[in-house]
Amino acid sequence: MVMEPGLSEQMKTQLKNNLRQVTIEIEEMLNTMDSNDCRILSEFEHVHDVFSELQKTAASHYLNAYLSPFTDSYQSFSTAIQHFSERKHGALMAIQRKEPLGPLIHSGTPILANVSHALLESIFYPGSILHDGAVLIKENTIVSAGNVLPLSQQDTKGKKLGTRHRAAVGLSEKSDAIVLVVSEETGRASFALEGTLYPIHPGGLI
Structure with missing residues (x-):
């Protein structure tokens, strides 16, 4: 825990x-x-x-x-999430902490570029070939995009979770990763930790 x-x-x-x-x-x-x-x-x-x-x-x-102990890119995440939420662009971002995430995901396209809100927004722009998968972030680097995360099988007690949210919860169940997710249907932003989703303020990450 x-x-x-x-x-x-x-x-x-x-x-x-x-x-x-x-x-x-x-x-x-x-x-x-x-x-x-x-x-x-x-x-x-x-x-x-x-x-x-x-x-x-x-x-x-x-x-x-x-x-904050694992990345200095929080402001980039905040700006990107605010824009995703305003435009209802779905997004899924897995931030590695202590535990390696490579064994838990189906690797996508290597990126190996510094985290920036502009790059995140281009990856998740609707119609982009990578927008349906997850980005993997380690420290201040976007390692890859278009990754497939394990889907949670837990009972959601009647709540309907989309694929992005099930993937966010699924990876957080199997690792200590923080997974950020934005709904393309509602624009609501959340993060997953230890198998639980927590809603956040899209423009108020401080």
Whole structure:
């Protein structure tokens, strides 16, 4: 199991303040439920949205902490993911950490170029011959593109996962890799770690 890095004091303060506000809103829901039940569904939706945003904020923070010992290319990932999300371009990026990933993937086309958001965006541009596979990144180098990752077979409890997301989860189940994935259907961005997907803010990776 990966040890979670600690939250910065600024992040702790931000999350605590937001959670306190949610607590106040839940208390208000409890107090008005009997007389104002017609609004309860919209209030539930609001609280759900707030928790979702908090999860994305925390996950984006942890993603940076997980990757920073292994690559200096975080800003390139952030810019590329923001553009992928805005344009709904699907993407799949496996970042090697301590464990070699070569034995777990079907190798694609060698790239051997420095990581840049422009190169990542060209690889995953719709219609590119490499856009359906995954890029393999080691340190600050795009090692290869068009790689095929092992697909997860886990029970998703009714949630429908596309091939990219199943591949992201599958590789993270078998290694310590961080796998970034963007949905071409929704533009939502996530990362996979230890067999779990965590949503992140596409333009807020800090």
